[in-house]
Each structure stands twice: as C-alpha cells, then as structure tokens.
Amino acid sequence: MAKLPSTVKNMVLSLSIISLCMSAALGFVYVATKEPINQAKNKKILDAIQAVVPEFSNNPYEEQYTVESFEGVILYPAKKDGQLVGTAIKTYTNIGYSGFFSIMVGLLPDGSIHNISVLEQKETPGLGSKMSEPGFKDQFKGKNPAAFKMTVRKDGGEVDAITASTITSRAFCDAVQRAYNAYQKGGRQ
Amino acid sequence: MSLKHFTNGLLRENPLFVMVLGCCPALAVTSSATNGLGMGLATTFVLLSSNTLVALLKNLIPDKVRIPCFIVVIATFVTITDMVMQAFTPDLYKALGIFIPLIVVNCVILGRAEAFAQKNRLLPSVLDGIGMGIGFTMALTLLGSIREILGNGSLFDIKFVAADAKTVLLFILAPGAFITFGFLIAITNILKKKFNI
Numbered sequence: 142m143a144k145l146p147s148t149v150k151n152m153v154l155s156l157s158i159i160s161l162c163m164s165a166a167l168g169f170v171y172v173a174t175k176e177p178i179n180q181a182k183n184k185k186i187l188d189a190i191q192a193v194v195p196e197f198s199n200n201p202y203e204e205q206y207t208v209e210s211f212e213g214v215i216l217y218p219a220k221k222d223g224q225l226v227g228t229a230i231k232t233y234t235n236i237g238y239s240g241f242f243s244i245m246v247g248l249l250p251d252g253s254i255h256n257i258s259v260l261e262q263k264e265t266p267g268l269g270s271k272m273s274e275p276g277f278k279d280q281f282k283g284k285n286p287a288a289f290k291m292t293v294r295k296d297g298g299e300v301d302a303i304t305a306s307t308i309t310s311r312a313f314c315d316a317v318q319r320a321y322n323a324y325q326k327g328g329r330q
Numbered sequence: 331m332s333l334k335h336f337t338n339g340l341l342r343e344n345p346l347f348v349m350v351l352g353c354c355p356a357l358a359v360t361s362s363a364t365n366g367l368g369m370g371l372a373t374t375f376v377l378l379s380s381n382t383l384v385a386l387l388k389n390l391i392p393d394k395v396r397i398p399c400f401i402v403v404i405a406t407f408v409t410i411t412d413m414v415m416q417a418f419t420p421d422l423y424k425a426l427g428i429f430i431p432l433i434v435v436n437c438v439i440l441g442r443a444e445a446f447a448q449k450n451r452l453l454p455s456v457l458d459g460i461g462m463g464i465g466f467t468m469a470l471t472l473l474g475s476i477r478e479i480l481g482n483g484s485l486f487d488i489k490f491v492a493a494d495a496k497t498v499l500l501f502i503l504a505p506g507a508f509i510t511f512g513f514l515i516a517i518t519n520i521l522k523k524k525f526n527i
Contacts, residue, residue, distance in 0.1 A: 144388070144389050144392075144393070145389065145390060145391070145392045146392060147392040147393050147394040147395070148392070151392045152392050152394060152395045155390055155391055155392055155395060155399065156395050156398055156399055156402075159387070159391075159399050159402055159403065160402050163402050163403065163405075163406040164406075166406060166410070167406055167409055167410065170409075170410045170413055170414070171413060174413040174414060174416070174417040177417035177418060178413065178416050178417045181416065181417055181418075181420040182420070184420075185420060261424075265503070266361060266481075266482070266499075266502045266503070267481070267482065267497065267499045267502055268499070
C-alpha cells in the first residue's frame with residue numbers, strides 16, 4: 142500500500158483516528174489499574190502504621206482524623222478490641238536539606254514514642270538518608286516528648302544528630318515535634 | 331540480515347554510549363543498579379511497542395503529521411507503563427519518579443521511530459526496538475552498578491561492606507554520574523576501535 146499523501150483531509154483524519162484509538166487504549170488500562178494502584182497506596186500507609194504502633198485489630202486507615210491548624214498531619218488511631226493501643230501520625234517537615242520530607246510517628250496512649258518510620262524523603266543519599274536507619278531513629282524509642290528535649294545537641298537538646306547531617310536531624314526533630322503537638326491538641330479518639 | 335538489526339543497538343550503535351541519546355534519565359536515575367535496570371526495562375517496553383506500532387501504521391500516517399502521530403503513540407505507551415508500574419511495582423515507581431513520564435521525550439524512542447521504524451518493515455523494526463532497548467538497559471544497569479558499588483558498597487541492594495564503612499559518596503551524587511559516564515564512553519570507544527566494529 143502506498144503512503145497516504147499529505148492532504149488536509151488525510152492529515153486530520155489520520156491524527157484524529159490515531160488519537161482516538163490511543164485514548165481508548167489508555168482508558169482501558171486506567172480502569173484496569175485503578176484498583177491495584179489504590180491498594181498499593183493504602184498498603185504503603187498500612188505497612189508504615191503497622192511498623193510504628195503495637196499490634197491492633199481495627200482498620201486505622203478508615204478511622205483517620207485530622208487536627209485543626211495542623212494541615213498535612215494525619216492521625217491514625219490503632220485499636221485492639223476497641224481499646225486504643227497507639228496512634229500513628231503522618232507528619233512532615235519543610236526544613237530538610239532538600240526541603241519537604243514526611244515520616245510516620247507512632248505514639249502510645251501516654252504520649253511516648255513507640256517507633257518511627259520514614260515515608261517519603263529525598264535527603265542526600267548516604268548522609269541525610271541515614272535517618273531511616275535504626276542507628277538514628279531508634280534513639281527516639283520510648284522517649285516522651287513532654288520530658289525529652291526534641292532538638293539536636295548543638296541546639297541544646299538531647300538528640301544525637303547524624304554525622305554531617307545536622308540539618309536533616311533538626312528537620313526530623315521538627316517533624317516529630319509537630320506530630321506530638323498535633324496529638325496533644327487533637328487528643329485521642 | 332535480521333540479526334544485524336538486533337545486535338546494532340547492543341554495542342555498535344548503543345543508544346547511550348555511542349549515540350549519546352537519552353542522557354537525562356540515564357544520569358539522573360542510575361544511583362543504583364536496580365533503578366537503572368527498572369528504567370531500562372520501562373524504556374525497552376515503550377521502544378518496542380512504539381517501533382511495532384509505527385512500523386504497522388507507517389503508510390497510514392501522512393508525512394507532514396508524522397511527528398505528532400509518533401508522539402501520541404509514544405505518550406500512550408509511556409502512560410500505560412506509568413500506570414502499570416504504579417500499580418504493581420510501587421517502590422520502583424517512587425524511586426524513578428518523574429523520569430517515567432519523561433520517557434515520552436527520550437530521544438532514543440522518537441529517534442528510532444523516525445530513523446528506523448517508519449522506513450522499515452515490521453520484523454526489522456521489532457528487532458531494532460528490542461536490540462536498542464536491551465542496549466539501553468545494559469548501559470543503564472552498568473552505569474548504576476558501578477555507581478552503587480563505589481558509592482554505597484552494594485549491588486542490587488545487597489551490601490558487601492560493613493554498614494559503617496566509608497564509601498565514595500561522590501559516585502551516588504550527580505558528579506559521579508558524569509564521571510562514570512565519561513569513562514564508560516571512553517571504554518566503549520576503545521572497544522569499538524580495537525575490534526573494529
């Protein structure tokens with residue numbers, strides 16, 4: 142078959158038909174992947190919740206709530222047999238070395254930290270990214286921000302900063318403190 | 331004859347080390363071997379699909395609108411890749427970030443559609459797509475492996491140095507990408523000269 146000549150009619154027809162077929166294909170794939178994409182997103186949040194609070198039996202994702210004037214902070218109550226065992230708090234900071242990053246902080250009902258998990262970060266690999274390693278984040282375990290000075294030692298606090306990543310460490314404290322403040326203000330549900 | 335179309339992309343016309351196309355994703359995402367491999371495979375899929383479709387449709391596309399038509403075809407396959415990866419490999423999807431949608435503007439893909447698929451029959455175009463894709467994937471994986479070994483002391487996330495060992499961080503960061511890339515292009519040139527390919 143010879144190549145179609147470049148007349149206006151041919152050009153409009155061929156580009157329209159190709160675009161139409163391609164958008165149909167896209168629509169089909171969109172419908173097919175919509176559910177798995179949602180599940181993957183939810184699973185990520187649920188995995189993080191599981192990592193930072195004690196064992197629970199409810200679905201914290203469905204019971205999430207927010208606190209006024211703490212935009213971007215989401216609280217996920219974890220309950221076992223209707224009894225609150227901890228609250229996972231998705232919190233963030235804007236003062237990281239590369240700006241924004243977000244972490245999940247798990248607080249026990251008495252307000253002390255159970256565990257922390259890093260959700261999303263783009264800090265310098267090998268330096269600031271060490272905040273997701275136990276060497277740094279485990280020092281927060283069991284600490285109650287009410288009695289624990291949540292700043293790095295350089296600023297007069299009690300947190301050992303990551304070597305060569307004071308800015309990241311400072312931002313990490315900022316995020317944890319934000320979670321605690323939201324928890325104090327919003328109370329437990 | 332057909333085999334040549336396939337092996338072309340591996341070394342003689344390697345998209346990255348010889349034609350130096352698609353450098354932006356190549357330098358940006360290859361901070362680890364896994365990322366390089368994932369990016370390479372995603373690109374291969376798009377390359378193969380767009381080459382196939384362009385070769386099939388070449389007579390139905392008038393010359394003057396060929397570029398918009400190719401872009402529509404490529405963008406569709408990239409969006410499909412994007413959604414499928416988001417659904418089934420969320421971690422890799424997050425690591426590659428913006429560079430998955432940016433495959434649309436990867437010169438390798440439009441380049442092969444324009445320079446090869448629209449002038450050739452189906453089978454050679456398919457072989458060319460696979461060959462170029464594998465060439466690109468190998469190049470990206472090699473670049474990622476070297477950077478990961480030197481910069482992080484690991485390969486495909488398997489660490490083989492002590493957790494607190496000092497590694498050459500520079501290689502994980504942007505300058506390391508350029509340095510490694512430069513050396514690999516030099517090595518490719520030496521190999522090409524030596525074996526006369």
